[in-house]
Amino acid sequence: MSHILVTGGAGFIGANFVLAWLRDKTADGVVNVDKLTYAGNRKTLASLDDDSRHVFFADGYL
Ligand SMILES: NC(=O)c1ccc[n+]([C@@H]2O[C@H](COP(=O)([O-])OP(=O)(O)OC[C@H]3O[C@@H](n4cnc5c(N)ncnc54)[C@H](O)[C@@H]3O)[C@@H](O)[C@H]2O)c1
Structure with a gap:
């Protein structure tokens, strides 16, 4: 699967x-x-916790 890269994706x-993108x-x-x-x-993304299309990295853990 192809992925796009989003930085700052836990912000407003x-x-x-991210939520709108993955609705599709x-x-x-x-x-x-x-x-x-x-x-x-991070909680704003909780609805994606079981969605394997969303891969989250907290900067500093890369
Ligand atoms: N409820 C609301 O209406 C509401 C809430 C928050 C913000 N806002 C508005 O939204 C606008 C800002 O939103 P935004 O999303 O651009 O900013 P933001 O400050 O909401 O989010 C920025 C995100 O980038 C991350 N970040 C910062 N430096 C980083 C780095 N070096 N690498 C990776 N991630 C990094 C932060 O952790 C944060 O999650 C402003 O106009 C603000 O007033 C509105």
């Missing part, structure tokens, strides 16, 4: 982008890299 714009079941997967600063909230 990024998380909404035919869309490429998402590799999401976020530094999880005060602005990042």
Whole structure:
């Protein structure tokens, strides 16, 4: 499967982008890299926890 790369994907714009992108079941997967600063909230992506098309990396763990 092809993937797109999203940085800052636990932030306001990024998380909404990722959720909207993956609403399309035919869309490429998402590799999401976020530094999880005060602005990042992993919980906004909780609905994707069981979605294998979403691969999340907290920056610093790469
Ligand atoms: N509820 C709301 O209406 C609401 C909430 C939050 C923000 N906003 C607005 O949204 C706009 C900003 O949104 P945004 O999504 O651009 O910013 P954001 O600050 O919401 O998110 C930025 C994301 O990038 C991450 N990040 C920072 N440095 C990084 C790095 N080096 N590598 C990887 N990830 C990194 C942060 O952890 C965070 O998750 C502003 O206008 C703000 O006022 C609105």
